[in-house]
Amino acid sequence: MPSYTAPIDDMQFVLHDLLRISEGAVPGYADLDRDFTGAILEEAGKVARDLLAPLNATGDAEGCRLENGVVRTPEGFKAAFDTVREGGWTAIDAGEEFGGQGLPYVIHTAVNEPFVSANMAFNMYQGLTHGAYTAILAHGSEAQKALYLPKLASCEWTGTMNLTEPHCGTDLGLMRTKAEPQDDGSYLITGQKIFISAGDHDMADNIVHLVLAKIPGGPEGTKGISLFIVPKVLHDEDGALGQRNGVSVGKIEEKMGIHGNATCVMNYDGAKGWLLGEAHKGMRAMFTMMNEARLGVGLQGFAQSEAAYQAALSYARERLQGRAVTGPAQPESPADPLIVHPDIRRNLMDMKSFTEGARALTYWGATLIDAAHRAGDAEAEALISLLTPVIKGFQTDKGFEMATAAQQVWGGHGYIEESGMSQFARDARITMIYEGANGIQALDLVGRKLASNGGKTVMAFFEMIKSFCSENKGMEGLDEPFLVPLKAASKDLQAAAMYFMQSGMKEPNNALAGSYDFMHMMGHVCLGFMWAKMAKASLEALEAGAENAGFYETKIATGRYYMARHLPATKMHLARIESGAESVMALAEEAF
Structure with a gap:
């Protein structure tokens, strides 16, 4: 079976040579020097290599199983989850007032990488919990934050998000799950949710489900959706656990991959829940x-x-x-x-x-x-x-x-x-x-983000690339192999955006038919921009007499490959976009 070693040198290069995080003005960044982040990443790499990676194939082969209403995770998952929890890895960027370490989100992101590489299905349990923590932090009442956030940060309790229903995924306006208000300020949640990652398991004392539902009498469509906290096990104001709530697992989905993560059908039968944020503002x-x-x-x-x-x-x-x-x-x-x-x-x-x-x-x-x-x-x-x-x-x-x-x-x-x-x-x-x-x-x-803020944000992105190219024009080793193709690709992207502005308003299908190509075109430009910046950082390190010259030379050669072999794809994507929607929409429905 494959083994895994965290690419610490590459991760550190991005954090310090490229992003220079310890020099940033963001609060907390001054403490993130190379030695500090290196120590964290080395330890995270050991956890990934020695604990999580050996369980990857086990989780894939065994999967999760439903026994008497409880989901059982693969052999070794619970012990590994306890080790990860006890090591504080689930609370790296959680607030210190909630038992976390209060480190910046970028460190959480960097630590997450080796965990995901080593065992993606396992890491999803804490990943979904981190998302629930963030939502309650942003929208919860003070009482909700005080109760839930310490337990979510430590993963004593884990979290989920419940959106999709059998008849609606993206079109959440069709949602049928309802929330009936009660005299005590709670709601009774009734409905079914599907494809719920980490929907149930045996690795935590409780699971905090964040559930989208509609309060009767609210606005139609997505404007009538609210978000609720629905715990698997009911509890008192201090978090002491009581009886099981009216939520159960209908089945575990049999999936193509991520077998080690329990993807559940969740049934809510008058389950008690509490509003998170404002009524009818659940989508936000x-x-x-x-x-x-x-x-x-x-x-x-x-x-x-x-x-x-x-x-x-x-x-x-x-x-x-x-x-x-x-x-x-x-x-x-x-x-x-x-x-x-x-x-x-x-x-x-x-x-x-x-x-x-x-x-x-x-x-x-x-x-x-x-x-x-x-x-x-x-x-x-x-x-x-x-x-x-x-x-x-x-x-x-x-x-x-x-x-x-x-x-x-x-x-x-x-x-x-x-x-x-x-x-x-x-x-x-x-x-x-x-x-x-x-x-x-x-x-x-294409439909929302390009036009947001009056188009100022995407124009600022283009200007960022233009300024970088202008400021570094003529730099030996950077200009011809990096800046020239980056400028060409950026112009292709701008031409596509202009096409949408000129044609999309008259014929919306032209914009929609080209949106996927635009996303890939912008992805290539973003990676080209990153490679140009990484090449500059590498050239400067070599100029300064870096001891590990081979590392930086390899970085430059790898970047040259991307610029030569992948960035030219922007021209293909532009040609597709400018062909419009005619060929995409040409066939009558019955002709397929």
């Missing part, structure tokens, strides 16, 4: 949770790619097959290792260049969240809102693609379950679907 409260979750899913995309890449690289170095076309690389062996062959190199470079670029984009996104939440930076808030559908949609599409590329390196053995390679592809596949399917991410980007 839920999106506090969803937006954070979407960044986390974007991380899952490249974290699975990283794990698959490590396994593919190891196999490519060991597997002997054929001879290098330029002559034997290992004359003493009966054949050369796979890694000598250009097509294998292409697959490995695709994985490596995507993963490292996506890591930089995701960590940058996390610093924008910190700037927004810790420093009240409205521009950072607007920018991460723009980037979120790109981070989620583009990175998960590509993450799945890279997981299958890793299988390809293994050849036939990659298709055999005992190699472990199929699990990366099967687990990665869900990231393209949940927390808003990627087609919805593309529609959100």
